[in-house]
Amino acid sequence: MNRDSEIKIFAGSSGAAFASSICRYLNVELGRSETITFSEGNTFVRIGETVRDKDIYLVQSIGLKPNDEFVEILFWIDAFKRASANTVTVIMPYFSYAKGDKKDEPRVSIRARVCAESIELAGADRVVAMDLHSHQIQGFFKKPVDHIFALPVLTEAILRMGLTDPVIVSPDAGFAKQARKFADYLGYPLAIGIKTRKDHHERAEMLDIIGDVHGKTAVIVDDFTISGGSLIELSKGLLQRxxxxxxxxxxxxxxxxxxxxxxxxxAIELIVGTDSVLNPHLAHSSKIRLVSAAPLFGEAIGRIHTRDSVSPLFDRVPDRVIASSLAGWESGPAGGQA
Known part of the structure; x- marks a missing residue:
């Protein structure tokens, strides 16, 4: 696919590996840049080449160091705008503060809204993110948001497992609608966990499971996990049933x-995830394998840049994306990136 020579992809400090994968997919070079963190924690960013009148795509997740990574994104946007870039599109594979999407108790901040407004005020022209915690977060932005999904890549990985009597399991009612899309895509039945969370200590209690899981291979699907607690509690309930x-x-x-x-x-035999967050802890697991979401974002960037529709990526994606995302993942090292 031909790409306009003006496309320029840059990476924040935690986005370099993911951005490099995007560049390989698009067959372009990663832009030169530098991030320095001073001894007191202050962040400094510098663009290493001219970006005047260029369309810039900045790659950085807000992940394991959300405060530092978020502020760094703001500094990068400001630097590109002050260097006379034509547009700045923020490629944010994971948006950690998307969890703060509502005011469900007194005297709390709607953190996702604050972050969205800050990104726009810094000068971002567009945002591309994957599997936001809730769809309405797109409404926190006045600028265009392309919300893509890992579903097409993850479902292809599930198919390649060759599971016997599979059933898709949503960990809670909140993810049930998206879990239904997994089930429909694969032609599998659906079960739903019912859980409660009493505080902010990342502990959930599983109350019930709706649906037949007896004698079946349960495939738990969800947007993210931090402590693994919900997965483990749900797996215990599934075994009991x-x-x-x-x-x-x-x-x-x-x-x-x-x-x-x-x-x-x-009791979970295998955990398949994407490389949306740079997480060194995953390398220590024999159960975790990653598929790459970078080709999905690469395809989105290419379509945005050539003014083509991004909507086909919301459901079934081109075969070249699947092939690139899953290349070698089954035989790759445990916990490694395909």
């Missing part, structure tokens, strides 16, 4: 070493 095998597919993996150890000791 007769599930014979359990695997999990998630868009974003934010787990630390403690969570990795707990998941290793759990």
């Amino acid at each position: 007769g599930a014979k095998r359990i695997v999990a597919c998630l868009s974003h993996l934010l787990i630390n070493e403690t969570a990795v150890r707990k998941l290793e000791e759990s």
